[in-house]
Amino acid sequence: MSIIVLRLGHRFARDKRLSTHVALTSRAFGADKIVFDVQDSDVKDSIEAVCESWGGGFQVEYIKNWKTFVKGFSGLKIHLTMYGLNLNGVLPEIRKLKGDKLIIIGGQKVPSEVYGMVDYNVAVGGQPHSEVAALAVFLDRLQDGVELDKDFKGRNRIIPQARGKKVVSDE
């Protein structure tokens, strides 16, 4: 199963840090790629710097037309939105469906066509919160938590500690 995250509607001035958090969360929670429909090289550069040091083969891509991209995706398409069906209800069904997954997350304003173009509109709770939170919990539930044990084989590796910090870096 390959997991791709599509981040719609990144806004330059406002969203740099949030989009970076979305991308890092995608990577850390086992997605293979993030796709943006807005090109912001600051975001791409910071993600690629993390990949370079911490490993994992995660990719950042830009697309010109998100509609063409979504239509052309052959696996399961899931849009995370507070207006959708509660994750607790639909998760068992989604987990049974094998194959590639496209997870779509928007910012403040998502084009209304998205709702009709996907297989599932899923609410990680029907309350306003954060696309970063929604994405993380969805990916964690989808993979039953095993993504947190993934070995990224990076140059930097953390040795987990009960107290304090320990990082090993290959030179």
Added chain:
Amino acid sequence: MSIIVLRLGHRFARDKRLSTHVALTSRAFGADKIVFDVQDSDVKDSIEAVCESWGGGFQVEYIKNWKTFVKGFSGLKIHLTMYGLNLNGVLPEIRKLKGDKLIIIGGQKVPSEVYGMVDYNVAVGGQPHSEVAALAVFLDRLQDGVELDKDFKGRNRIIPQARGKKVVSDE
């Protein structure tokens, strides 16, 4: 069990939106209160506007001295940090411990004393990602997902839909 989130080291210019996401995530994932050690009324105002419309009795508080606050907290203290013990390993132990929980999350730079002042330093994966993601997944795992079914009894309520949006508002 009451859950309090302590957000350390909010920075005015950079962190407004991220701190707002942290606070909204705390609320949506069942925490009772968020505590900041830096006073930013923009963040407080946006959270309180959400509480007013969407319900749930969530509180936002400022404290002057985080050390005094952490020392004085009588329940279980958990610091979320990528350097800690993997959530997958420590979760069963933490879930057995009843009573109030204090979840501490920092920004870029966390004072090193924090590591020694808590009962657990927990890594929601040992990879760089987002404090919003870490908090959401931790709260979701801690409560076994039931927080997503919470009835916030707000003036605004979403009626979950397979496609499209439906919000009911009491006037």
